[in-house]
Amino acid sequence: MEKAAISPIISTAILLAITIAIGLFLWFASASWASGAAVQFTGEINKAILQQKSFLIIEIATVDPDSSSAAVWVSNPGQVPVIVTKCIIYPSGGNPPTANFQEIAYVDADMSNPVKLTSCAVSGQPPYVVKVWYIAAQLFDPNDPSKNIQWGSVAKYEIEE
Amino acid sequence: MVGAAVVMAIIFTILVPLIILLQNANALYNQEANMRRIRDVERATENLEVLWTYTDATGRHSLIISNIGPIHVKIVRVWSWDVDNQQPTPSTQGTGYCLTGLDIGLAPGSTQTVDVTDCVSGFTGNLTFIVVTERGRLFSTDVIRLSSGVPPSGKYPYTLTISIMNMNKGKTYGLRITPISGSAAPTFYSHHATADNENVTIAFGVTPGKFILGLFIQHGNKWQTIPKNQLISPESNPIEVNVPEIRSLIFRLK
Numbered sequence: 001m002e003k004a005a006i007s008p009i010i011s012t013a014i015l016l017a018i019t020i021a022i023g024l025f026l027w028f029a030s031a032s033w034a035s036g037a038a039v040q041f042t043g044e045i046n047k048a049i050l051q052q053k054s055f056l057i058i059e060i061a062t063v064d065p066d067s068s069s070a071a072v073w074v075s076n077p078g079q080v081p082v083i084v085t086k087c088i089i090y091p092s093g094g095n096p097p098t099a100n101f102q103e104i105a106y107v108d109a110d111m112s113n114p115v116k117l118t119s120c121a122v123s124g125q126p127p128y129v130v131k132v133w134y135i136a137a138q139l140f141d142p143n144d145p146s147k148n149i150q151w152g153s154v155a156k157y158e159i160e161e
Numbered sequence: 162m163v164g165a166a167v168v169m170a171i172i173f174t175i176l177v178p179l180i181i182l183l184q185n186a187n188a189l190y191n192q193e194a195n196m197r198r199i200r201d202v203e204r205a206t207e208n209l210e211v212l213w214t215y216t217d218a219t220g221r222h223s224l225i226i227s228n229i230g231p232i233h234v235k236i237v238r239v240w241s242w243d244v245d246n247q248q249p250t251p252s253t254q255g256t257g258y259c260l261t262g263l264d265i266g267l268a269p270g271s272t273q274t275v276d277v278t279d280c281v282s283g284f285t286g287n288l289t290f291i292v293v294t295e296r297g298r299l300f301s302t303d304v305i306r307l308s309s310g311v312p313p314s315g316k317y318p319y320t321l322t323i324s325i326m327n328m329n330k331g332k333t334y335g336l337r338i339t340p341i342s343g344s345a346a347p348t349f350y351s352h353h354a355t356a357d358n359e360n361v362t363i364a365f366g367v368t369p370g371k372f373i374l375g376l377f378i379q380h381g382n383k384w385q386t387i388p389k390n391q392l393i394s395p396e397s398n399p400i401e402v403n404v405p406e407i408r409s410l411i412f413r414l415k
Contacts, residue, residue, distance in 0.1 A: 020163060022167075023166075027174070030175045034175045048190055048193075049190055052193045052194055052197040057297040059238075060242060062249070063247070071248075073258070075293070077296055111237045111293070111295050112261065114258065
């Protein structure tokens, strides 16, 4: 007794349909992965480029040890605006005090006027070291000041006695 | 054949564009990093000489700024800094800086004069002027002494005080000051110790500058330099000092 079988045309059509379905699945999965990877990579590259473009200098700084008050003048010779996120002043060779990241000042990429920082944390006695953390303004998140901080930089200045 | 078509489609519609995008992004980063390196090299190459002058006839203070580097430099700001109190001079404390918003371009080899009289009016003490460039470099003058906004009168505005300690009885010691830049008076002083462990302090009138101080001992008619192993301080004999940064020194004998 002969067994009934699927015709070669139908079987070919079924195999073709399965192949096309798997192919489409692979194509969509690959496209999804590729677009995700591209977005992530270009985002990281943009951050690295912004870091290369950001630059801050401390022009001068003055500290009154008695009142623990200080004034630090900074300017931005870089190519993008930066946000100062932390400013500490501590004895040279000593341990730096702890301070949280927060928006202290916005410094535009314009050398015509310096920005005066007056909220730097001062500790200890002279001679002092001034350290100012900054990050490109585009990378700064006011709701999470420590976000992207690995793309920030530090400017250092030593105050002579 | 269909499988091959799917593989080719993935390669040409996903992998190739992705590789091109990554290479472009990487090239952009390399270009920016290279531009940053160029900016850093240009910044490090800047070199200015800043000299302060005072004109008695007009009572004006000026800075003579010379570009002695190989690239064009733009000056954007001048600070007048009270060295003794480590703060801007009082006449600038409203803003902090002496002059800002300047647009002084200096080609290599060129010189420009900037009037800074208003920044030091009535100031008494030691100060220095700091010039800021557009690339973010700072250049300063030597330390200047002013009294009520003008240089102090007299040929020797500073006193260089030298002490010789622990002299030996019966020995004669000599102290010579040799100007490299600036001038001093007197330039030699001798002292005969009449007791052991005797001390003496001598004051020299000096102008700002660089000097070599040497301590000698007399043997017969000759003056011999006292070797370092017979001194506790300073670290060498003779020793170079800069006035007004250093205005006192102790030669401590063993």
